[in-house]
Amino acid sequence: MRRLLLINPNTTAxxxxxxxxxAEAAAGPQVAITTLTxxxxxxxxxxxxSYAVAAHAALDAWATAIAPGQPRFDTxxxxxxxxxxxxxxxxxxxxxxxxxxxxxxxxxxAASKAGRFAIVTGGAxxxxxxxRLAHSLGYGEQLAGVHTVDATGAELxxxxxxxxxxxxxxxxxxVRSLGVDAVILGGAGLAGMAAQIQPVVAVPVIDSVLxxxxxxxxxxxxxxxxxxxxxxxxxxxxxxxxxxxxx
Numbered sequence: 001m002r003r004l005l006l007i008n009p010n011t012t013a014x015x016x017x018x019x020x021x022x023a024e025a026a027a028g029p030q031v032a033i034t035t036l037t038x039x040x041x042x043x044x045x046x047x048x049x050s051y052a053v054a055a056h057a058a059l060d061a062w063a064t065a066i067a068p069g070q071p072r073f074d075t076x077x078x079x080x081x082x083x084x085x086x087x088x089x090x091x092x093x094x095x096x097x098x099x100x101x102x103x104x105x106x107x108x109x110a111a112s113k114a115g116r117f118a119i120v121t122g123g124a125x126x127x128x129x130x131x132r133l134a135h136s137l138g139y140g141e142q143l144a145g146v147h148t149v150d151a152t153g154a155e156l157x158x159x160x161x162x163x164x165x166x167x168x169x170x171x172x173x174x175v176r177s178l179g180v181d182a183v184i185l186g187g188a189g190l191a192g193m194a195a196q197i198q199p200v201v202a203v204p205v206i207d208s209v210l211x212x213x214x215x216x217x218x219x220x221x222x223x224x225x226x227x228x229x230x231x232x233x234x235x236x237x238x239x240x241x242x243x244x245x246x247x
Contacts (some may be wrong), residue, residue, distance in 0.1 A: 001032055004216055005073040005095075007053035007061045008037045008188065009080050011047050012154065015188050019079050019209050022191040026213045034073070036061040039239070044189075045153040048124045051084050058085030062093060063241040077103075077216040081121060081153070081186035082129060082209050092245075096219030101130065104184045105139045111207040112142070112182040118174040119146045119166060121186035122153040130186070147174040157189030160196075166181070168197040175203055177218035184208060202228040 006023060008016040016037045023033050024147035038057035042050035058078055062085075065073065076097040078086055083099025090097045095221040106119035115121045119130055124170035127146045149156075149170050167190070171183045184206045237245040 002029055002074045002217065003032045003034065003071060004213070005062075005065050005076045006033055006035045006079050007058050007065075007076065008035065008083050009041065009058040009061070009078060010043055010050075010188075011038050011041055015044075015154070015157065016079070018157065018181075018191050020186050022209050023077075027217065031217065034065070034071070035079075036065060038180060044152055045080055045082060045084065046152050047125050048129065051082060051129065054080060054082075054130075055085035059088055059092075060239050060242050062089055063239070063245050065095075067241050067244065075216045075219045077212050079188050079209070079212070081188060082126065082133065089176045096216070096245075098212065098215050098219050100188060100212040101133055101139055103117045103212040104186060104206050105134060105137060105143075106206075106215055107206045107211040108184050109139065109142055109181045112180065113208065114181055115142050116144045116178075116180050117142060117182040117184060117206075118144050118178050118180045119184045119186050120149070120155050120170045120174055120182075122145070122149050122151050122190070124148045124150065135240040144178040144180045145174065147178075148172075150213045153187035153189035156187070156193075160193065163190070164193055166197050167193060169202050171197060171201045171205060175201070182206065184211075191215065192233050 039056045041053040078099035081100045083101045086099045182204045186208045191209035194205040231246045235243045
C-alpha cells in the first residue's frame with residue numbers, strides 16, 4: 001500500500017476534510033492518505049502575505065511528518081492551489097513533492113488539444129500570483145489567462161450550489177474570451193465542483209484536487225528531487241519539529 005501525505009497549508013480543518021474525501025475516492029483503497037492541517041497561518045490563503053506564511057506552515061507540517069516514530073510516506077501533496085513551499089519541500093524532502101497548481105497545469109496541458117488553457121479560481125489577488133507560478137513552472141506560454149471571481153475559495157466552498165452556477169459562468173466566459181480548450185478549476189475548497197459543472201462547459205474542466213492526487217501518485221518518476229533530510233544550519237524560533245531538522 002502506498003502512503004500519501006496531504007498537507008493543507010491553511011488552518012481550516014473543514015477544507016482538509018473536503019480534500020481528503022475527494023482524494024480518497026480518487027486514489028482508491030490501495031493508497032493510505034494522511035492529512036496535516038497548518039498549525040499556524042491564515043484560515044484561507046488569498047494574498048502574498050498569507051502565501052508566504054503558508055510556505056513556512058507547509059515546511060512545519062513536513063517536519064512533523066518525518067519526526068521519529070511517524071510512518072514513512074511515498075509522496076507529498078501540497079493542498080493549496082498556489083503550492084506554497086513547493087520548491088523548498090522539493091529541495092529538502094527525500095520524497096516526490098507536488099502541489100495542486102503544478103498538477104493541474106500538467107493535466108490541463110495534456111487535456112488541451114492546442115496546448116492553451118485557462119484558470120478559473122476565487123479571489124482577485126490570486127491572478128498575478130498564479131501567473132507568476134505558471135511561468136516559474138514552465139507553463140507561462142500555455143496559460144492563456146486567469147479568470148477570477150470575487151468570492152474567495154472559502155466563500156465558494158461555503159455555498160456549493162451558488163458556487164457551481166458562478167463558476168460555470170466563469171469557465172464559459174474564459175472559454176469564449178480566451179479561446180482555450182481546457183479550463184482548470186483551481187482551489188482546495190472547490191474539490192468536486194468540476195464534475196458538477198462539466199456538463200455545461202464545452203471543454204474539459206480540470207479539478208485541481210483530483211489532478212493533484214493523480215500527479216502525486218505518479219510522482220515517484222520525478223527526477224528533480226534532492227535527497228536531503230537535515231539542514232546544515234540551526235533554526236531559530238521555529239517549532240521543535242522543524243528545529244530538529246537543522247544542524
